Amino acid sequence: MKRLPPLPALHTFLITAQCCNFTRAAELLHITQGAVSRQIAGLESHLGYPLFQRQARGLSLTAQGRELYPRIQQVFSLIDEAVEQVGAKRKALQLKAPTCVMRWLLPRLMQWQAERPDVPVELTTTVQYGVDFRREEFDAAVVYGNDPGSAVEAHHLFDEALIPVCAPQLIAGPLPLNTPADLARHTLLHPTRDEKDWQTWLQAAGITLDNLGSGHHFDTLDLALSVAAQGSGVALGDWALIGEELSSGRLVAPFDLKVPTGGAYFLVYPDRLAPSPELQELVSWLTAQARPGQM
Template identity: 65%
Template sequence: MKRLPPLPALHTFLITAQHCNFTRAAQQLHITQGAVSRQIAGLEEHLGYALFQRQARGLTLTREGQDWLPRVQQVFTLIEQGVREVGGRSATLQVKAPTCVMRWLLPRLMEWQALRPDVPVELTTTVQHGVDFRREGFDAAVVYGAAPNHGLQVRKLFDEQLTPVCAPTLCNRPLQLPDLARQMLLHPSRDEHDWRLWLQAAKAGFEPQGPKQHFETLDMAMAMAAQGTGIAIGDFALIGDDLRAGRLIMPFELKVATGKSYYLVSPSKTLPSGLAELMDWLARQAQPL
């Protein structure tokens, strides 16, 4: 039986079909236009046919897209109905997390919801790496950086370890360190700090002279690397699922610890049972790393 398409991509299709415009869909979904385009392209690849016709003046639904639209609308109508009817049975945990950790966190939250539907979680993503519980009404948050020391409930998830990653199609032969001088390097930030740190630890002894691209988030750099655009500097702790699925490979064994880590924190002095279970469960999921 063919694997079902991912729910987030179906939601993106629904919003895009309502507007027939990537830009307006991106504004409603609070993501970039490129992210909308990639999700639609991924859904079309999964299904095996086009859902939209791309035209100079905008988008139009294909016949298959027109057939899909009422079905997807029905699915999300049922979900919204379930939220209204079931939502009162258990308080929803509000969790905040930076976009850079989504590749690891989101699949595990989906697994948690399958295991514990009685403890629902609502996830808010942000480009920020911290949280201010005095001003933000979250039950818990994933933070990145130094160990928190403000009297919070803390579960350490994993340490950041930098390593280059790329699509398997980009490596027709084993890469050697000097090859990086000419390759397209993908940077998750404008300062290029992560690549410089890794190259220094690898004793590269050269400055990259090839083309490069900068992205606003680590997740965007990883997504472009998976498409074969170039070689990104990634966090080993966050790419395990991509490595196992064969979307990404590590052309070099060296992993460089930055001294920064990811932590799951909560302001509650005494954790409610559902929140305590969720935090402990996520910490156990991170232990193999």
């Protein structure tokens, strides 16, 4: 097998052929003029024919040099394209999401990575419900609220709907939960520091409880659900986010009443730039995962 010429020498030939001047080629390659001359001489020796004609006022390509130049140019263009494509595939999509939606989002992102390992996603969690793409360098975000805003392209995922949940042993215990009024005999677990969620649900249920303010308050939904699963009270969960606990039997819903809050979860990205094909595919996939029947 004939030994190929060294790649650095071919690159030096490409740059020198573009400007036909050793001095200018040396400047572009950040090497000395002597190094350029030696690499070209070595390449000509390897190939067995001259590439340049040395003239008083510079260089000109020989017939062989003119024939070789576009082919070497094509080779380096293919190398550049290959490096760029591989690099683009490995660049991870940057996604931001509030911690409260992790129980829905994380299993689906793991499924996405199993199906599409060529489109990695790096997830940043936060206690914030929104995103500011002018200051935060994310490709997309899951946000919660009534309105995602006009500065983003928004895709609706699902609405928030509240429902009481508790451990199965609590239902089977000495204090049954047959009607919402029975909550008066149980500890209420609040997923936030205020009591607004329970107030919203109880108002829809048409009852008032004296023990509303005597329950336990938590900073996150996860903490409230963990305590509920231990049989220590009744938590209020978002129906769209507790499917795994309900399907596994870790938690049960003693009542069928689901109360919409007016809040919703959206998948958003900046509207100022066209999303990449990879981001478009992820958005479509997650949106499909949020459709009724897929939750």
